Amino acid sequence: MDPVLEVVDATKEFGGVRALDGVSFALRPGEVHALVGENGAGKSTLIKVLTGVHRPDSGQLRHRGEPVVFTRPAQAQQAGISTIYQEVNLIPLMSVAGNLFLGREPRNRWGLVDRARMNEMAERVLAGYGIREDVRRPLGTLAVGAQQMVALARAVATDAHVVIMDEPTSSLEPREVETLFGVIEELHRRDIAIVYVSHRMDELYRICDRVTVLRDGKHVHTGPLAELPRIELVSMMLGREVGDIRAHGTTGFGEDHHAGREPVLRAEHLASGQRLRDVSLTVRPGEVVGLAGLLGSGRSETARAIVGALPLDSGTVLLGGKSLPRGDVAAAVRSGVALLAEDRKAEGIVPNLSVRENIVLAALPRLSRFGVVSRARQDRVVETFMRRLRIKASSPDQKVAELSGGNQQKVLLARWLCTEPKVLLLDEPTRGIDVGAKAEVQALVDELAKEGLAVLLISSEMEELVDGADRLVVLKDGAVVDELVGEQVTEGNVLAAIASGGERR
Amino acid sequence: TSRETQSTGQSSGGPAASAAAVQSSGPGCTLAQTGYPKVDVKDAIIGFSQSEKEANPFRTAETQSIRDEAAKLGIPDDKLLVTNAQSDLNKQISDIKSLLDRGAQLLVVAPLNSDGLQPALDAAKAKKVPVITIDRKVTSQPCADYLTFIGSDFVEQGKRAARQMARVTGGSGKVAILLGASGNNVTTDRTKGFKDELVNTPGLTVVAEQTGEFDRSKGQAVMEQLIQSNPDITAVYAENDEMGIGAVTALRGAGKQPGKDVKIVSVDGTQNAVRMIAEGSYNAVIESNPRFGPLAFQTLQRFADGEEVPPTVVISDDEYDETNAAQKLGNAY
Amino acid sequence: MTAQMTAPPETPAKPRRELVASVLQRQGAAIALVVVVAVAWLAFPRFGSPDNLRDLALQSSFLAVIALGMTFVIITGGIDLSVGSLYALGGVLAAYGSQWGFLAALLLPLLVCGAIGLVNGLLVARTGMAPFIVTLASLLFARGLLLAITDEGSTTYQIAPGSAFLELGRGTVFGFGYPVFIAAALCLLGGLVLRRTRFGQSVFATGGAEQSALLMGVPVARTKIAVYTLSGVLSGFAGALTASYLQSGVTVIGVGTELDAISVVVIGGTLLTGGAGTVLGTVMGVGLRNVIQNIINQIGTLDSNYQSVVSGAFLLVVVVLQRSLVRRR
Amino acid sequence: MTIALDRARTTRWLQEYGVYAAVVALLLFNIAFTANFLSVGNFRTQLVQAAPVCIVALGMALVIGTEGVDLSVGATMALAASLIPLYLGAGPAPAIAMALLAGLLAGTFNGFLVAYLGIQPIVATLALLVGGRGLALVIANGQLVQLHDPAFLALGTEDVLGVPVGVLVAGVLAVLVALLVGRTTFGRALVAVGGNRAAGVLAGLPVRRVLLGVYALCGVLAAVAGVLSTARLSASDPADIGLLMELSAITAVVVGGTPLTGGRVRILGTVMGVVLMQLVRATLIKHNLPDSTAQMVQAAIIVVAVYVARERSSR
Numbered sequence A: 001m002d003p004v005l006e007v008v009d010a011t012k013e014f015g016g017v018r019a020l021d022g023v024s025f026a027l028r029p030g031e032v033h034a035l036v037g038e039n040g041a042g043k044s045t046l047i048k049v050l051t052g053v054h055r056p057d058s059g060q061l062r063h064r065g066e067p068v069v070f071t072r073p074a075q076a077q078q079a080g081i082s083t084i085y086q087e088v089n090l091i092p093l094m095s096v097a098g099n100l101f102l103g104r105e106p107r108n109r110w111g112l113v114d115r116a117r118m119n120e121m122a123e124r125v126l127a128g129y130g131i132r133e134d135v136r137r138p139l140g141t142l143a144v145g146a147q148q149m150v151a152l153a154r155a156v157a158t159d160a161h162v163v164i165m166d167e168p169t170s171s172l173e174p175r176e177v178e179t180l181f182g183v184i185e186e187l188h189r190r191d192i193a194i195v196y197v198s199h200r201m202d203e204l205y206r207i208c209d210r211v212t213v214l215r216d217g218k219h220v221h222t223g224p225l226a227e228l229p230r231i232e233l234v235s236m237m238l239g240r241e242v243g244d245i246r247a248h249g250t251t252g253f254g255e256d257h258h259a260g261r262e263p264v265l266r267a268e269h270l271a272s273g274q275r276l277r278d279v280s281l282t283v284r285p286g287e288v289v290g291l292a293g294l295l296g297s298g299r300s301e302t303a304r305a306i307v308g309a310l311p312l313d314s315g316t317v318l319l320g321g322k323s324l325p326r327g328d329v330a331a332a333v334r335s336g337v338a339l340l341a342e343d344r345k346a347e348g349i350v351p352n353l354s355v356r357e358n359i360v361l362a363a364l365p366r367l368s369r370f371g372v373v374s375r376a377r378q379d380r381v382v383e384t385f386m387r388r389l390r391i392k393a394s395s396p397d398q399k400v401a402e403l404s405g406g407n408q409q410k411v412l413l414a415r416w417l418c419t420e421p422k423v424l425l426l427d428e429p430t431r432g433i434d435v436g437a438k439a440e441v442q443a444l445v446d447e448l449a450k451e452g453l454a455v456l457l458i459s460s461e462m463e464e465l466v467d468g469a470d471r472l473v474v475l476k477d478g479a480v481v482d483e484l485v486g487e488q489v490t491e492g493n494v495l496a497a498i499a500s501g502g503e504r505r
Numbered sequence B: 001t002s003r004e005t006q007s008t009g010q011s012s013g014g015p016a017a018s019a020a021a022v023q024s025s026g027p028g029c030t031l032a033q034t035g036y037p038k039v040d041v042k043d044a045i046i047g048f049s050q051s052e053k054e055a056n057p058f059r060t061a062e063t064q065s066i067r068d069e070a071a072k073l074g075i076p077d078d079k080l081l082v083t084n085a086q087s088d089l090n091k092q093i094s095d096i097k098s099l100l101d102r103g104a105q106l107l108v109v110a111p112l113n114s115d116g117l118q119p120a121l122d123a124a125k126a127k128k129v130p131v132i133t134i135d136r137k138v139t140s141q142p143c144a145d146y147l148t149f150i151g152s153d154f155v156e157q158g159k160r161a162a163r164q165m166a167r168v169t170g171g172s173g174k175v176a177i178l179l180g181a182s183g184n185n186v187t188t189d190r191t192k193g194f195k196d197e198l199v200n201t202p203g204l205t206v207v208a209e210q211t212g213e214f215d216r217s218k219g220q221a222v223m224e225q226l227i228q229s230n231p232d233i234t235a236v237y238a239e240n241d242e243m244g245i246g247a248v249t250a251l252r253g254a255g256k257q258p259g260k261d262v263k264i265v266s267v268d269g270t271q272n273a274v275r276m277i278a279e280g281s282y283n284a285v286i287e288s289n290p291r292f293g294p295l296a297f298q299t300l301q302r303f304a305d306g307e308e309v310p311p312t313v314v315i316s317d318d319e320y321d322e323t324n325a326a327q328k329l330g331n332a333y
Numbered sequence C: 001m002t003a004q005m006t007a008p009p010e011t012p013a014k015p016r017r018e019l020v021a022s023v024l025q026r027q028g029a030a031i032a033l034v035v036v037v038a039v040a041w042l043a044f045p046r047f048g049s050p051d052n053l054r055d056l057a058l059q060s061s062f063l064a065v066i067a068l069g070m071t072f073v074i075i076t077g078g079i080d081l082s083v084g085s086l087y088a089l090g091g092v093l094a095a096y097g098s099q100w101g102f103l104a105a106l107l108l109p110l111l112v113c114g115a116i117g118l119v120n121g122l123l124v125a126r127t128g129m130a131p132f133i134v135t136l137a138s139l140l141f142a143r144g145l146l147l148a149i150t151d152e153g154s155t156t157y158q159i160a161p162g163s164a165f166l167e168l169g170r171g172t173v174f175g176f177g178y179p180v181f182i183a184a185a186l187c188l189l190g191g192l193v194l195r196r197t198r199f200g201q202s203v204f205a206t207g208g209a210e211q212s213a214l215l216m217g218v219p220v221a222r223t224k225i226a227v228y229t230l231s232g233v234l235s236g237f238a239g240a241l242t243a244s245y246l247q248s249g250v251t252v253i254g255v256g257t258e259l260d261a262i263s264v265v266v267i268g269g270t271l272l273t274g275g276a277g278t279v280l281g282t283v284m285g286v287g288l289r290n291v292i293q294n295i296i297n298q299i300g301t302l303d304s305n306y307q308s309v310v311s312g313a314f315l316l317v318v319v320v321l322q323r324s325l326v327r328r329r
Numbered sequence D: 001m002t003i004a005l006d007r008a009r010t011t012r013w014l015q016e017y018g019v020y021a022a023v024v025a026l027l028l029f030n031i032a033f034t035a036n037f038l039s040v041g042n043f044r045t046q047l048v049q050a051a052p053v054c055i056v057a058l059g060m061a062l063v064i065g066t067e068g069v070d071l072s073v074g075a076t077m078a079l080a081a082s083l084i085p086l087y088l089g090a091g092p093a094p095a096i097a098m099a100l101l102a103g104l105l106a107g108t109f110n111g112f113l114v115a116y117l118g119i120q121p122i123v124a125t126l127a128l129l130v131g132g133r134g135l136a137l138v139i140a141n142g143q144l145v146q147l148h149d150p151a152f153l154a155l156g157t158e159d160v161l162g163v164p165v166g167v168l169v170a171g172v173l174a175v176l177v178a179l180l181v182g183r184t185t186f187g188r189a190l191v192a193v194g195g196n197r198a199a200g201v202l203a204g205l206p207v208r209r210v211l212l213g214v215y216a217l218c219g220v221l222a223a224v225a226g227v228l229s230t231a232r233l234s235a236s237d238p239a240d241i242g243l244l245m246e247l248s249a250i251t252a253v254v255v256g257g258t259p260l261t262g263g264r265v266r267i268l269g270t271v272m273g274v275v276l277m278q279l280v281r282a283t284l285i286k287h288n289l290p291d292s293t294a295q296m297v298q299a300a301i302i303v304v305a306v307y308v309a310r311e312r313s314s315r
Ligand SMILES: Nc1ncnc2c1ncn2[C@@H]1O[C@H](COP(=O)(O)OP(=O)(O)OP(=O)(O)O)[C@@H](O)[C@H]1O
Pocket: A014, A015, A017, A018, A019, A037, A038, A039, A040, A041, A042, A043, A044, A045, A046, A086, A401, A402, A403, A404, A405, A406, A432, A433, A434, D314
């Protein structure tokens, strides 16, 4: 079968970093093709080459057998290739309907955009994806998952014959994931070819026909997925021996920890508007407390409230028995609370600064005297943590924006660890990072807890929560509905707690 | 028909002395000709539209002169309406229209620019309100669009500056010109007059002309540059006193003696410049007389009385040099 | 203005309190305008006189045309500092062109200023240079060009008294000058383009999230080029209107007009960060500025130095109020 | 391949060192084609004239680093200048102190609007640009005031160690500001706030205080420039001092390679940017070009300089 879309021997460099190195990739009509690899393997770059966002330095692009050059994403779209990019890429200030139809708005006979019809059509389309919001609302006011569904609807609504999805499920909740899979099946039936990128193995095996593995910008393997053992796939991604990997479990977490008696962190009756109604929880030193709940249940808000980044209507946060001043992040950080934020790009890295400067950012007061930064102490700290977290960067002077997602995440973790915190709040610490890095981060969390750190872990991955946490607090609609301890910490119990909404207690 | 306008002030010494006007040519304009109503100045509501902020001595003296004369004539405060256009042409048009709206029966306007006030003049015409423009002529029809223009002859100022320049330099040397703001017709006229007259003194050559935008610090900065690139400059013609004073500072900074090594002639007649002549660090200043008050009110009264008003009334400009600076310092503004 | 223009983009239909807040925020300038006009009407008997209102409308029309283009530029997340110079240049070119008749007088400024706007757009869109600095350079360039064609500003081109072109700026209907109607029509059209065309959607998308817009297939570069060109053309046109009104190509106008235009656009509720804004808001902003200016004139006795202090304070009050309304939401 | 690599390297080099190359090129041009260029006096003049712009540009660079801009620097200079004659009777020190205090207040006011009320910098500082000079004129009663205090005027005329006072002050301030940016927590925080404000907040940086401090510093630096310019002019001239200074300063900063998008501050680049623009002006004056040509040439140079130094988006 002739491929519908194909790159041959593509190379792409970003100022010395070779993101793609002679990669060839062919997509057959009607197949669901998985694209996998570690963080920074070049998946997103390959996709951007396929869709005209980047032009390859060398190599050729073929569409239905004909050589083509896409200079703008619009051209790829016109050719019937539509894409959902890794980060939600829509216009937050524009209405939901406007986003959905941007560039192909229905027009009346004077050529003017017919808003009424557009809204009506948008409502109809989105209802099919289980979204019943006012389509005239700015898109930015929707929850992230809903936004992702809008992006999906937008990509599928065009009469495309190729749909490319770059990590579409990373911010979807299980119900939405099912909707997405339904859509993919439908597209499959219509003989539309799909490129699917994800770090979640289960998903890949469930929906994909074939797989292409990239490593360090190079093509490693292409073949049918079903007959490829999972462990072999992982070994190809990581470039390590199968046996080496088998020794580890699926997550990087170890056994339960031995927590101290007295909680170091105590949050009492936190409330903030509609989003947080009543959350109380405690974390003891050496303990990993998981925060479970559906998307939008207020987990991130809880974490933000604890560090003072969310204005509280009522409630107190006590650290070691002393209450933290409300709304003062600096004070919380000084007292030893650290929040690894959910959105790495928006609230984590400072892209223009170097790896070194990013790492020491929160610890500056400790590394300076009279406001002057001590170079020696700074370099020592940076070196220590780069080694300990195995941060892959050409040097501490490299711009953090040039690192892969997983390494950026490690830089942020390092930023917090070098403040020597008492409490670490981790909001989706492994979102969007590859299996290798993920296991490393998980192992690190484990190790930190063993050293006596109090950890609050937020994750949308049930497996991660259940494996990692010693105790689980379950949230629903901004309030605590249940708490699971020890043996109770199982996937089933969490789901039951969420479903029953706290009646179990 | 031309007519000598008499000075209303004291015969000597006081500031008003230099407000005497010389005649001008052209057919006159009478009340009958225009068909405007007869309005007695003392009982009228008078509007004065100033063009720029009163941040420089010329504008200060100009506005003050109008106010003083009105007070002298016993015009109550609420019958003299004053606006300031803040260097915004559109605002001046609005100002004038609003003066008309507020019932002004006679208008004195210091135009921001020679061109562009037509709409305001038309509005005055429609309301049969005579307009006198002072200090700057507008390119419209006298008698038809406005009554008359009272002001200096800027070209003549330039010529007089050139003659002074010839005198103080002894007729030879290299001259730098500090131009006024680009696009301003005062700049154009003072430059033209100066250059036209300078031709008669073959020993003097212009080696540089750069704008100092009528501003002291810009004048100083430009002068500093010119001294470096043309160390042989022996004279400076500044198109206003402020730039001239800037040049003095620049010359001092470069270790030269202003007024001696490098001669300085400028136009305006401000206290600061005239004092410098007396002190010997400046050579000559051609006055640009801002005291339009007496003449303006006089002219309006004569027009009301049915007399013929010439299209241009040239105000007499004094001249300051080493011979008279000390004793005429009180005249400077 | 028409209903289409008045409708704020994407009215959230839900809770009433939210709706009120959003109207306050979006139409803050309109509300302020109503209040200020009401106060002026009561406090100054001459404010409401037909002559004053006509003059107010006429004076506002020139700035409105410039600010219309600025609104488009700012919604794309850019800024155009060259409008003041282009305004002056447009006037000079119109006066210069009027010797060859109406069409030349109109087209010459539109073409030249449009071309400079196009260069602005090309530099911004294709090289990724900051709009602030690109248009700052063309502010200088356009002034220089203006001086070059007027012999360093010494020549002022007059429009011959009989010229048909004069009618454009000086004709009146019901005492209101043609520029008032022309500006109103342009703003109406501008509002329609912004709200109801694909181009308008591209403008919002470009300013809202440029990278996303690009990935969504919006012709970002073309949109940018178009808005800067539009801004240039409109500034040139405002200059031509002014020249016709003043009967000459005055060289001393337009200094600082860019700041006026930016501030009225911002007062009108358009975000400087791009992605949101309305033409109606801008029109209200222009009205507000000129009404305040008019009130200062009505007071009449305010020292000229205090006038700018009052203008600055006023700008501050409006911006702070608007900001607190946005926050409240 | 190697060609591509060379090109990439040249581009990077130009980006990094473009201003320096341009300054050198312009110097060479002047040495070759401008009469009397190579003289101590001439270089002194250039430095003396560049000093106030440089001081303002230093503050502007910091503000731009936080993703802001300060349009009110010229007005702040005027405010500072307007206060000097009022207090000069008590001696130069009190007069200067009052002027700097005015700068501090103006800057703090801007900073408050930006940091605590969340108003966009352009608009926040536009208010002071519009009103500040008016206020200065009100204070000064609208008049230029000739100054005679010899100790104060010495600031504009005297040398220290053979260097004019203004130049010395600018040099020292440049070094201090460079150290501030490179070596202190404040400098780090400033750049981080400009690069990613939300991240700064979560990292526990005192974001608001940093912003307030940056604008306050910018105000003080503008006031210093105002004091020096006033001394040099030997007159307090609130109507004209610092007119359009905001544009000169921003141009210098951007030409010097600091992007307007924040997150990066180049102090040496800024100083070079100031020097470049000063040399351009000097060259145009020395060659007696008419105003029209001068403005167009300046426009072209700004575009070319910024084009070369811009951050390239890879495609
Ligand atoms: N615009 C860019 N500028 C510089 N470097 C880039 C750019 N985009 C990608 N890179 C680099 O190219 C490499 C490949 O990145 P890419 O985003 O394709 O990885 P990925 O496989 O999608 O990783 P992830 O799983 O984290 O999404 C990385 O080293 C990355 O740092």
